[in-house]
Amino acid sequence: xxxxxxxxxxxxxxxxxxxxxxxxxxxxxxxxxxxxxxxxxxxxxxxxxxxxxxxxxxxxxxxxxxxxxxxxxxxxxxxxxxxxxxxxxxxxxxxxxxxxxxxxxxxxxxxxxxxxxxxxxxxxxxxxxxxxxxxxxxxxxxxxxxxxxxxxxxxxxxxxxxxxxxxxxxxxxxxxxxxxxxxxxxxxxxxxxxxxxxxxxxxxxxxxxxxxxxxxxxxxxxxxxxxxxxxxxxxxxxxxxxxxxxxxxxxxxxxxxxxxxxxxxxxxxxxxxxxxxxxxxxxxxxxxxxxxxxxxxxxxxxxxxxxxxxxxxxxxxxxxxxxxxxxxxxxxxxxxxxxxxxxxxxxxxxxxxxxxxxxxxxxxxxxxxxxxxxxxxxxxxxxxxxxxxxxxxxxxxxxxxxxxxxxxxxxxxxxxxxxxxxxxxxxxxxxxxxxxxxxxxxxxxxxxxxxxxx
RNA sequence: GGAGAGGUGGCCGAGAGGCUGAAGGCGGCGGUUUGCUAAACCGUUAUAGACGUUAAACUCUAUCAGGGGUUCGAAUCCCCUCCUCUCCGCCA
Numbered sequence: 001x002x003x004x005x006x007x008x009x010x011x012x013x014x015x016x017x018x019x020x021x022x023x024x025x026x027x028x029x030x031x032x033x034x035x036x037x038x039x040x041x042x043x044x045x046x047x048x049x050x051x052x053x054x055x056x057x058x059x060x061x062x063x064x065x066x067x068x069x070x071x072x073x074x075x076x077x078x079x080x081x082x083x084x085x086x087x088x089x090x091x092x093x094x095x096x097x098x099x100x101x102x103x104x105x106x107x108x109x110x111x112x113x114x115x116x117x118x119x120x121x122x123x124x125x126x127x128x129x130x131x132x133x134x135x136x137x138x139x140x141x142x143x144x145x146x147x148x149x150x151x152x153x154x155x156x157x158x159x160x161x162x163x164x165x166x167x168x169x170x171x172x173x174x175x176x177x178x179x180x181x182x183x184x185x186x187x188x189x190x191x192x193x194x195x196x197x198x199x200x201x202x203x204x205x206x207x208x209x210x211x212x213x214x215x216x217x218x219x220x221x222x223x224x225x226x227x228x229x230x231x232x233x234x235x236x237x238x239x240x241x242x243x244x245x246x247x248x249x250x251x252x253x254x255x256x257x258x259x260x261x262x263x264x265x266x267x268x269x270x271x272x273x274x275x276x277x278x279x280x281x282x283x284x285x286x287x288x289x290x291x292x293x294x295x296x297x298x299x300x301x302x303x304x305x306x307x308x309x310x311x312x313x314x315x316x317x318x319x320x321x322x323x324x325x326x327x328x329x330x331x332x333x334x335x336x337x338x339x340x341x342x343x344x345x346x347x348x349x350x351x352x353x354x355x356x357x358x359x360x361x362x363x364x365x366x367x368x369x370x371x372x373x374x375x376x377x378x379x380x381x382x383x384x385x386x387x388x389x390x391x392x393x394x395x396x397x398x399x400x401x402x403x404x405x406x407x408x409x410x411x412x413x414x415x416x417x418x419x420x421x422x423x424x425x426x427x428x429x430x431x432x433x434x435x436x437x438x439x440x441x442x443x444x445x446x447x448x449x450x451x452x453x454x
Numbered sequence: 455g456g457a458g459a460g461g462u463g464g465c466c467g468a469g470a471g472g473c474u475g476a477a478g479g480c481g482g483c484g485g486u487u488u489g490c491u492a493a494a495c496c497g498u499u500a501u502a503g504a505c506g507u508u509a510a511a512c513u514c515u516a517u518c519a520g521g522g523g524u525u526c527g528a529a530u531c532c533c534c535u536c537c538u539c540u541c542c543g544c545c546a
Contacts, residue, residue, distance in 0.1 A: 058527065060473070
């Protein structure tokens with residue numbers, strides 16, 4: 001969520017930014033509602049103030065008639081039928097109780113108006129996406145991402161004398177994944193990992209966690225479920241047909257789509273002591289995605305599944321662009337380090353404005369070369385969300401003891417997703433005989449150096 | 455899942471219809487004293503919002519888990535929800 005005051009003061013720019021980002025917003029309506037709310041709120045507060053004064057006066061009279069009359073705004077005095085000071089009975093209990101009752105009668109309508117306007121503001125404000133880094137390329141499709149660099153060498157399978165298989169074929173040959181059993185027990189796009197694949201999965205997690213702990217991240221295993229308001233704070237939409245998240249029937253809970261949700265939510269409504277910043281967390285969780293409307297292309301095998309395990313990096317840092325951008329660069333560097341160590345060729349993409357989603361100020365994806373389909377495929381994503389998530393979740397810190405709390409910046413990044421990361425390793429390390437050589441970096445975590453051939 | 459006990463400021467902990475944004479203590483901050491440290495003493499110390507201002511101050515509204523109710527007036531009385539703890543059950 002953006003700061004409402006900022007939106008009102010910069011309506012034009014915010015509307016333009018939303019348009020660049022492919023977001024449908026009603027900034028004019030937001031500004032109008034915000035002004036109407038201010039007006040209504042002033043009336044409500046004046047009414048309450050007078051009601052409080054009268055209630056106190058009823059218990060223990062301290063004001064004379066003139067003072068009491070002076071406390072009345074003129075619009076309220078006429079509503080109450082008090083034309084002038086002479087009708088005020090500052091020491092008569094029944095009169096005061098009567099006025100108190102009348103005031104009480106006025107409040108519900110005023111309060112209803114305010115909360116109606118607030119609901120409208122909330123609804124409209126929620127649709128407004130974060131601001132955008134000036135270097136982010138414009139555009140709305142995958143073609144509009146800017147390729148920053150390619151790293152690693154794509155193997156020349158022709159000169160090695162064989163045609164590479166995709167991970168589904170490899171897994172089939174080597175009995176590493178059982179998609180049929182997954183479909184039987186849970187439906188399409190569920191699967192069982194089996195045999196060496198399980199150890200590879202765990203090895204990748206351990207390897208990743210070791211790298212992150214060395215980098216100063218605190219390892220965590222998070223809940224796999226979270227409350228809807230936490231999802232919303234992070235920027236997910238738990239309801240509606242296009243929702244990417246599962247909700248649990250009979251409980252006010254959702255299956256998380258990423259540990260970003262639980263880790264970000266962990267510090268909701270918290271004021272963090274400044275010496276604790278930055279807080280860097282490496283969270284392991286399962287991720288659940290309905291993949292609503294994602295049929296067809298690019299969904300073969302493990303590429304687009306309803307459940308996978310992920311090691312997620314998350315950072316809470318000082319609410320300062322220079323600081324969060326430095327962390328963002330590091331998250332990207334870590335992702336590159338990991339896939340470099342796994343000997344997977346990749347390219348780095350600067351994601352275009354129309355594809356950023358609501359919370360990200362800037363987003364970099366790593367796309368791995370996937371020989372099985374002869375194409376690049378997204379394997380990680382790291383976003384700087386600046387204060388967008390922190391504002392809704394109220395995650396703050398103090399710059400100095402006793403100082404005013406400020407919103408933190410939050411960042412997240414995939415360290416490794418044990419779906420697409422597995423694809424990248426299998427397909428890039430396959431050998432002519434159908435076996436798969438394990439990357440050197442994983443050997444300390446594995447009781448074998450090659451899977452197959454069988 | 456069953457039974458009980460609770461949820462008050464950064465923390466501990468009083469408070470039992472109006473004088474309570476909330477005693478007292480701890481912690482924090484500022485100061486006095488002091489060779490230094492400590493101690494002692496004095497002062498100060500919540501969040502959000504409105505108004506206003508160059509900015510502030512002042513003032514006002516809301517907040518004692520959350521929501522609703524009773525009342526002129528609720529931390530205090532009533533109802534609902536959530537959460538925590540203890541015991542039992544079940545289970546990894």
